Amino acid sequence: MSREKHQAAGPPSEPDERGEIDAALANEGLDDELLRQLGHLLEMELVDGSRRARREPLHRRAEAHVVVARLSFEARLSDRAEREAVAALALAPDDEAALGLLAAIHHARGELGAAITLHTEMAARAGGEPSALATLGRLFEASMREESPSARAPHHAPDAPSATGMAELEHAFRVAFGGNLQGALRIVDRVAARARTEARSVYKLAMLERAFLLEQAQDVRGAIATLERLADEPGLASDVERLLCLSLLYEREGTPERIRRALRAVRYAYLVTRRPTLLRRIARLVGKLGHTRLAELFEARYLEVFRRRMHVLSLREAARALPATYLPPEGLSVLPFGHRAVLHLFERIRDRKRPEHRRRAAALLLWAGEAARAEVMYAELARQGEATAVDLLYWADALEATGERARANEERRRGVAAMDRPDAAALARLLGRDDTSAEDARAALGSPERLAEAASALRARRKAHPEDRAAVLALARLSEARGDMEAKRRYEAHARALAEARHAPRPYVLAAAALRRGGEVRGVIHELWVDTRRARRGGGRLDEKDVLGSVAPDLRARAVSLFHAVRAFVRTRYPHRVDPALDDLRFFLRFTKDDEPSSGDSAGLPIAVAFASVMLGLSAPSDVAFSGAVICDAHDVLALGRIGDVDAKIEGAYERRLSRIVLPAQNRDDVTHAERVPRKIAEHMVVFARTLDEALEAVFPELG
Known part of the structure; x- marks a missing residue:
């Protein structure tokens, strides 16, 4: 998996942060008061971030488990990562870092139900006041579903004014998107007039919805006036949600004065909420005023926060954890740091004499690909009697990399024998x-006893990574060592089947989706499977009943339509690669995540890629997700249309540690302004495509 390498272009810089902030501010030319406020904000975030880290209420042993879990997760050792996260939670059951990491581990393994359950648990623990914007989001979602009786008759239930107001606001969304904006505004104004004295929370909701509807109708000034009037109400002048909505409208107007107002509003909201994504919004606003260096500082600060929230260790944390936990070469190779950055850190500690520093330096050399130099350092540790079990395992890898296979096996056996418990x-x-x-x-x-313990560890590994042939083959060797020849033959047959399956086409595609819960949006990656069965001659097709899983009727019909469009498309574009028996194949499309109904146009691109890959005999990559609407312009032209929630989908792909996500080119501006995803992450991960053939050629180079 090729992913962005942190600081891949050179060594990690360590400037005087306060001096860099001062230098940037001195050259930006903002008015003095706003300049002072932004400088204080950056400095406060820098200092308070480190203090919050020191105040982390984890016991030291629990914190050590979390660090090892993060490192293992990054190295794709999810069985060990899960074990360490669970160990941390046993010591500190309320630790959010361990809970969030455990959810990410489940997500990466495709265990979406378990991941969503953990996120729901974390949200419930967070508590707090209900969000008006989240409530408005729920009303909007409800309005997109089949109309409810309460929405059809919003004037009923006079004994429950608040509930009636909610039903009317939901109904207003339906009326507006049915093309009757003025009718929707009349409904909203009626709710606002009644709720202004009876239910202040409903009044605020009504005014927020009014501003939203006006904005959707391109009446930005009317939306601004609505939210500015809301400031006249007691307690709402400094309301954070009002200010954040207003800041987006100010930004749309785009004049320097409006941008400055937006910047002040967002700065205040950040001071009140400490919501990390607001750092990126500040960066965007400052950049629009032309203050590039200051914008980069805010962007960099958010990138740090985002990576931490996505469970990425810093280079120093990873270096400190490496000597305590063994990562095989394939695990080291995917850690997200560049060669030069790793060597730079090695140079800083290479001359230190304490054993922990020397084994850390040796691990860094091995990580950077300097196996011969690492072998010398590990040999010296062994001669001095200071080599740990993990050191012996790394030494074995260094020896093998330099061609000394026999010595490598000997040291690896010694390392495994010296471990407190067998490691998979x-x-x-x-x-x-x-x-x-x-x-x-x-x-x-x-x-x-040790053989049995080792077998248990490997079975856990196989359960978490069912395609890991090495774990299955190791189980065969252990079974033979324990005298269980039947198990040995069974595992060897399993290993042979896995080796043969590597060359078979992969029948699934990863789809990026947005899961809505209570007005909040979370990006998830799930699978779409395509299977085929030989039918009677000329009987190849896909019927609606062949679309399996919990699928909304409109998407089921859309999938059938896409099947016919893609079949015509591949015959025209890639006739030399199409399976000659295509007309004799009955297709089946399977949506995963059965407990959540799949719907929406954004599933079009992954469905199309899934069909095309099977029809062309290709395997979709396992580290790329797709999301996009597909528009059939002609039999040989399938265009990609804009979709929603791209920031959540990119975030979900990053949490799952995918290398890329393919999105419609029409979403380019949405990605550029996505507050949840740092610019650097988006630039490395997102591939834009205007048509289906561009999307296919981006992931199947042989089609180009």
Whole structure:
């Protein structure tokens, strides 16, 4: 998986942060008061961030578990990551970092139900006042579903004025998107007039909805006037939600004075809420005023916060954790830091004499690909009797990288034997090869109890990573060492099947979706499967009943339409690659996440890619997600249309540690202004496409 490498272009810089802030502000030319306020905000975020980290209420042992869990998650060792996160929660059950990481682990493994349950639990623990914008979001979502009796007759239920107001506001959304804006505004104004004295919260909702409807009708000035009038009401002049909505409208108007007003509003909202995404909004507003360096400082600050929220360790944290936990070479290779940055950190500690510093330096060399130099350092630790079990395992990897396979196996056996408990990654590295034997398992593990413990660790690994052939082969070696020849043959057959399956087309595509819960939006990545079955001659097709899973009727019909469009498309564009038996194949499309109904146009692109990949005999990459509407312009032209919630979808792809997400080119501006996703992350991950053939050629180079 090729992903962005943090600081890949060079060593990590460590400037005087306060001096950099002062220098940037001195050259920006903002008015003195706003300049002073923004400088204080950056400095406060820098200082308070470190204080919050020091105040983290975790026990030291629990915090150590979280660090190892994050490192293991980054290295794609999700079985170990889950074990360490659970251990942290056993010591600190309310730790948000461990809970969030456990949710991310489930998400990465496709266990969406478990991930969503954990996120819901975290939201419930957070508590707090209900958000008017979230409530408005729920009303909007409800208005898009089939009309309810309460919405059809909003004037009923006089004994429940608040509930009636909610039903009327929901109904107003339906009326507006039915093309009757003035009718919708009359409904909203009626609710506002009644609720102004009876239910202040409903009054605020009505005014926010009025501003939203006016904005959608391109009446930005009318929307601004609505929210500015709301400031005349007691307690609402400094209301954060009002100010944030107003700041977006000011930004749309775009004059320097309006941008400054928006900037002051967002700064105040950040001081009240400390919502991290507001740092990116400040960066965008400052950039629009032409103050590039100051905008970069705010963008960099948000990038740090985002990575932490997405469970990414800093380079220093990763370097400190490496000597305590073994990562195989394939795990080291995907850690998100560049070669030069790792070597730069090595140079800073290379001459330190304490054993922990020397083993950290050796691990950094191995990480940077300097195996020969790392081997020398590990050999020195071993000669001095200071090599740990993890050091021996890394030493074995260094020896193997320099061509000393026999010595590498010897040190790896010693390392596995010296571990307090068997580790699945180390066992798979030792026993998961075709040229290893049961004798290697006996030499490294010895007693029946240790052999049984090792088998348990490998079964957990196989459960988390069912395609890991090395873990299955290692289980075969352990079974032979324990005298269970039937299990040995079963695992060897399993390993052979996995080896053969590597060359078979992959029948699923990753779809980026937005899951709405209570007005909040979360990005999730789920699978679409396509299967085929030989039918009678000329009987190849896809019927609505062949679209499986919890699927809304409109999407079910859309999937059938897309099947015919894609079949015509691939025959025209790629006739030399189309399966000759295509007309004789019955297709089946399977949506996962059965407990959440799938709907919406954004599923069009992953559906089209899934059909096209099967029709062309290709495997969609396992580290790329798709989202986009598909528009059939002609039999050979399938265009991609704009979709919503792109920031949540990119965030979901990043949490799942995918390398790319393919989105419609019409969403380029949405990605540029997406507050939840730092610019650097979006630039590395997002691939834009105008048509289906551009999307296919982006992930299937052989089609270009």
